[in-house]
Amino acid sequence: MDVEIRDRPAFAHLLVQMEKGDKIIAEAGAMASMSGQLQMTTRFSGGPRGALLRRLFASESIFINEFSAQASGHVVLTQPYPGDIVAVDLRGTTIFLQPGAFLACEPGITLGLGWAGVRSLIAREGLFRLKASGHGRVWFGAYGAVVPRDVDGELIVDSGHLVAYEPTIGIQVGLAAGIFSSFFSGEGIITRVRGQGKIYLQSRSFGGLAAWTNAHLY
Amino acid sequence: MHFEMLCRPAATAVRYTLDRGESITCEVGAMVAMTTGLTVSTTSKSRGGGGGIVKGLKRMFSGENFFLNHFTSQEDQQTLVIAPTMMGDCRHHRLSGGTMIVQGSSWLASSGEIEIDTTWQGFTSALFSGESMFWVRCSGRGDLFLSSYGAIYAVPVSGQYTVDTGHIVAFEETLRYRIGKASPSLIGSFLGGEGLVCKFEGQGLLYCQSHNAPSLGKLLGPKLKPR
Numbered sequence: 138m139d140v141e142i143r144d145r146p147a148f149a150h151l152l153v154q155m156e157k158g159d160k161i162i163a164e165a166g167a168m169a170s171m172s173g174q175l176q177m178t179t180r181f182s183g184g185p186r187g188a189l190l191r192r193l194f195a196s197e198s199i200f201i202n203e204f205s206a207q208a209s210g211h212v213v214l215t216q217p218y219p220g221d222i223v224a225v226d227l228r229g230t231t232i233f234l235q236p237g238a239f240l241a242c243e244p245g246i247t248l249g250l251g252w253a254g255v256r257s258l259i260a261r262e263g264l265f266r267l268k269a270s271g272h273g274r275v276w277f278g279a280y281g282a283v284v285p286r287d288v289d290g291e292l293i294v295d296s297g298h299l300v301a302y303e304p305t306i307g308i309q310v311g312l313a314a315g316i317f318s319s320f321f322s323g324e325g326i327i328t329r330v331r332g333q334g335k336i337y338l339q340s341r342s343f344g345g346l347a348a349w350t351n352a353h354l355y
Numbered sequence: 356m357h358f359e360m361l362c363r364p365a366a367t368a369v370r371y372t373l374d375r376g377e378s379i380t381c382e383v384g385a386m387v388a389m390t391t392g393l394t395v396s397t398t399s400k401s402r403g404g405g406g407g408i409v410k411g412l413k414r415m416f417s418g419e420n421f422f423l424n425h426f427t428s429q430e431d432q433q434t435l436v437i438a439p440t441m442m443g444d445c446r447h448h449r450l451s452g453g454t455m456i457v458q459g460s461s462w463l464a465s466s467g468e469i470e471i472d473t474t475w476q477g478f479t480s481a482l483f484s485g486e487s488m489f490w491v492r493c494s495g496r497g498d499l500f501l502s503s504y505g506a507i508y509a510v511p512v513s514g515q516y517t518v519d520t521g522h523i524v525a526f527e528e529t530l531r532y533r534i535g536k537a538s539p540s541l542i543g544s545f546l547g548g549e550g551l552v553c554k555f556e557g558q559g560l561l562y563c564q565s566h567n568a569p570s571l572g573k574l575l576g577p578k579l580k581p582r
Binding site: 143144147148150152165166168169170171172173174175176177178179199200202213215216217218219343344346347350351354 | 364365366442443444505506508510514515516517518519522537538539540546549554563564565566567570571573574575578579580582
């Protein structure tokens with residue numbers, strides 16, 4: 138299976154070239170087009186219970202699609218907003234993804250739901266986070282460009298800009314500064330990222346687009 | 356005529372270099388900049404050809420403008436830059452006698468010799484393909500320029516190919532499609548978020564767009580203030 142991320146960073150999408158017997162798992166609704174030799178089957182993501190939790194609390198879809206090749210062919214997978222896509226290769230490790238970021242993974246990956254805490258909800262990141270672990274590649278997307286960053290110690294991230302992080306990273310929510318400047322500087326609530334590991338940031342936030350659009354509507 | 360694609364794929368524009376007598380027909384409002392040796396005429400007809408009011412009205416149904424702009428060069432080495440309204444990609448297709456069926460709003464421009472008409476693809480297509488009711492039919496010999504929201508990729512179809520609704524940009528007339536379900540089970544198709552898809556068959560070139568505006572709208576809509 139050969140996966141290419143095309144047209145980065147503005148309109149990134151995946152071209153997945155598959156041979157007979159290959160399989161890939163994708164977020165519901167991610168398919169843009171596919172060869173006739175491929176078959177799509179829909180199933181619950183992480184079992185019915187996990188799927189229901191995911192739907193209720195992480196605003197992710199309950200279902201995922203599995204594409205399997207009966208003969209060589211390709212499938213194009215995409216995300217709803219314009220932006221970049223990144224691949225991570227997990228070797229028995231774990232990565233946490235923010236709601237909506239997951240795009241696709243190889244069959245050796247298990248998707249589960251992790252409790253992110255009430256603090257995370259306050260930071261507008263959602264109560265739950267998607268946990269991907271196992272052996273294989275995971276692809277996730279972002280609105281805007283993706284900036285990977287190695288954290289050693291502490292880093293402050295504006296809410297809505299954190300896309301993915303390794304389990305060695307802890308998340309805390311705080312105010313950017315005092316009450317006054319937090320609300321008037323436009324930064325408001327920020328996320329404190331602590332620990333040692335890799336994080337992925339997005340250069341734009343979807344909430345920012347919504348706020349900008351709202352300001353321009355008559 | 357020479358052309359160059361600038362700033363692909365996020366905010367693509369097309370820059371033409373035209374010699375005396377060469378012409379480009381494009382969507383109204385697509386011109387970004389041009390040199391002074393070009394004349395512009397706005398009509399509801401294809402250049403030098405048939406059309407008129409009826410064709411203009413049909414074009415309106417396909418999501419295009421009633422009018423067309425014709426840019427004709429009076430001198431050598433004139434420059435014209437055009438771009439679509441939305442952010443996204445543009446693509447060149449060389450027509451050599453065949454016919455291309457273009458999704459309503461994806462037709463951007465074509466060289467003077469190409470005949471532009473509107474076509475109807477049947478009721479199921481109109482209702483379920485996620486595209487406009489009418490399509491633009493381009494035939495003849497010359498250069499055709501397509502645009503879309505998202506990047507455009509070409510797929511040489513031989514046999515069967517499935518495209519999610521809302522992702523078709525254009526296809527050669529040698530291809531046929533019908534509306535079907537994405538997976539063998541009907542329930543699975545809908546639960547899997549794909550719902551109905553367009554199933555192509557035959558031999559020919561197909562252009563698809565990587566992103567589609569309704570998906571973005573579905574995410575953005577709930578976040579907008581009520582009006």
